[in-house]
Amino acid sequence: MVIAAPTPTHLEKRGWVLDKLRPLFTKAVQTLECGACVAAVNGVKDVAKINKGWVSSVAKELCPSLAKFPADVCNGIVDLYGPVVIDIIMKADISGGDGKIICHAVGGICPAPAITSGTLTFPKPKPVNAAPPAHSGNQVDVLHLSDWHVDELYTPGSDAVCNRPTCCRKYTDSPTTFTRAAASWGDYNCDTPVKLTQDLLKHVPTVANVSFAIMTGDVPPHDIWHETKETVDPIEAHAYSVMASLPAKIYPTVGNHESGPASLFPTPSSGGDNSWLYASLADDWSRWLPADAVNSVKNYGAYTVSPTPGFRIISLNTNFCYSTNFYLYADTHDYDPHGEIQWLISQLQAAEDAGERVWIISHVGPSMADCLQNWSALYYQVIQRYSPHVIAEQFYGHTHRDEFALFYGPGSKNTQNAISTAWIGPSVTPFTGLNPGFRVYKVDTKSWNVFDSQTYIANLDQAASWDASGSSPNWHLEYSARKAYGAYVPIADNAPLSASWWHNVTMVFEKNDAAFQQYWTYRGKSANLQGDCAAGSTCQTELICNLRAGKSSDACTPSKINGHKKRHDEADDVEDPSGLHSLYKRADPQTWDKKLCGLSF
Known part of the structure; x- marks a missing residue:
């Protein structure tokens, strides 16, 4: 039996x-x-x-x-x-x-696979001796906001050093005695209080006559363990209504936190549906965008708009290269989800044919280690084809830091070959140990090149004293890029801050430690909480390499994540140009384990 x-x-x-x-x-x-x-x-x-x-x-x-x-x-x-x-x-x-x-x-554990996305075919060959137009000599102010990360649950007096990814909230198990109580204006461990965003927008008109603004993504906070459609939708609607107090049009782009859950953006290959998000963003952005752009947003978040004749802004959804968008791994050979690269080419070709100048804005930069290398390699080919005569500038966010990255034509990375600059905007949120900030660009109205980049910050280490005295944040000019780095690389009054000029600045960083340390301080928005990056160190070498890495496969990052073995004084965040290391530079020793659970910018 x-x-x-x-x-x-x-x-x-x-x-x-x-x-x-x-x-x-x-x-x-x-x-x-x-x-x-x-x-x-x-x-x-x-x-x-x-x-x-x-x-x-x-x-x-x-x-x-x-x-x-x-x-x-x-x-x-x-x-x-x-x-x-x-x-x-x-x-x-x-x-x-x-x-x-x-x-x-x-x-970041296995070695990078070979790039297999191939070579793009363009509608027309690049014109011989393609060059940007002459400058008009007339300049306007353009505001760059990024990584808003407003936290409507921010609670002054709550625990600013907690056991969760973001603090300054009332949690059920919050202790009665705190290491540090959250000031009403914000804290380095936390996302942005609503009142800080409102005060920032009030201050902007006092320092700039803004012609228009760009907002390079990420409105909701970092509480990804309960970010859903129901939670992020009202936050975004309220935040964009607050931004509307600015007396100028804002041209936004889609950050990875716009979705609920964060960073998840379905592709045609993966299944899933984010149509609710694109419809919601289209509604939020309709106060600034024309009808054709609003309709384009409803497809997958990308659009193009012409603020003035001869000038075009193209807003991309680079979450389709973002490594923590798990939908991308449903088909690892789908190098161009939604055909966005091909759409970009069509828009740039139309701009070239019409003699227009173009800005590209997005959230996750193609230079960042967390942009998939196959997508980034395709994008780099597009920049090489349409720069510098069509693409005037590029603008991104995501890292929370004040940074840039350079693109080059075929051949060596040198002064003559530098063709395009990616401006990576400082965050409004102080999260990850940074002062809140924004940028104002001085821009020529014919070439649409940047002639100066001015970063404004508030010293958040004084937040408690603002509360005690009943005063407001001390928003002030941290530095002018033209003045700060022009002291090392002289520049003519009638010349923009070109990619070639920036390449020369990076060469100075290699030889002049005072210049490099100045950049290191400004990169962290003068909060001085990012540790040391000494002359001749691996940190310095990798950081300068990353400044010259317009595509993610050129980024100087280690083959393994070993940040969990480091501490603040080792400046471990520079190993990842996406800035993900900085997420874990907190009072507690929790580090890369958080990324392995899906937490990300």
Whole structure:
């Protein structure tokens, strides 16, 4: 007689899954080895084939110990991201190479795969001796806002040093005695209080006669464990209504936090639907955009607009290159989701034919390590084809820092070959140890080139004294790029801050430590909380390399994430030009484990 084996109980099944996945996850997080990461992803796929719910259940159990998060954060992240991540892993060919691609792009663990996106074909060849137009000599002020990250739950007097990704809120387990109480104007560990955004907008007209503004993305806060359509929609609507107090049009772009859950933007290959987001943004932005641009936003967030004859702004949704957009791994050979690169080419060709000058604005910069390399390589070809005669400037956000990146024509990275500058705007949010800030550009009205970049900040270390005295933030000019770096690389009055000039500035950084340290200070918006980056150090070498890396495959980043072994004085954030390291430079030692749980800018 055959005796049937007993059916495993739920607890026995759960125990089997936990025993299978715990060592895989633990080894991947502790060793940060490529093979260990791929094995962990493969383990998820194996278990998900049996029961997807088991994967989520085990992830919730392991997250607090591996990621050092409270249970509510872990549960929220798993509930929001788990279903998407599991479905995408089920579609991916993990053993066939997708596992290494995922582990490199999301975790920075495996070596970068070969770039396979190929060579683009353009409608017309680049004109011989293509050159930008002459300058008019007339300049206007243009405001650059970025990474708003307003927190409507910000609570003055709450704990500013907490056990969650973002602090300055009332949590159910908040202690009664704090390390530091949050000032009403903000804190370096926290996102932006509403009153700080309102005060910033009141100050802007006192220092600039703004012709128009660009806003390079990220309105909601960093509470990704409960960012959903229902939570982000009203935050964005309110924030854009606050921005509307500025007496000038604002041309926005889509940040990774605009979506709920954050960073998840479906593609035609992946399934999923973000039409609610694009419809909502189209409505929020309709106060500034014409009808044709509003209709374009409804497709996937990109649009083009002409603020004045002869000048065009193209707003891209670069979340389709963003490494933490898990939808991208449903088809790793879909190098141009939604055909956005091809759409960009069509817009630039039309601009070339019409003799227009173009600005490209977006959130995640193609130079950043968290922009997928295949997409970035295609984009770089577009910049080479249409610069410098069509594309006047590029503008991004995302890192929260005051930075730039350079693009070059075919051949060497030298002064003669530098063709385009990516201006990476400072954040409004102080989150990650930075002073809140904004930029004002002095721009020629014919060439639409930048003649000066002026960064304004408020010294948030004085926030408690503002509260005590009943005063407001001390918004002030931190520096003028033309004046600060023109002292090292002289520039004629009638010349813009060109890519060639910026390349020469980076050459000075290599030889003149005083100049480099000045840049290092300004990069952190003079908060002086980013540690040291000494002359001759790997930190300095990698940072200067990243300034010359217009495409992500040129970024000087290590093959493995080892930031979890470092502390503040080692300036570990420069290993990742996306700025993700800086997310973890906090009073607590939690570091890259957070990225492995999906937390990102």
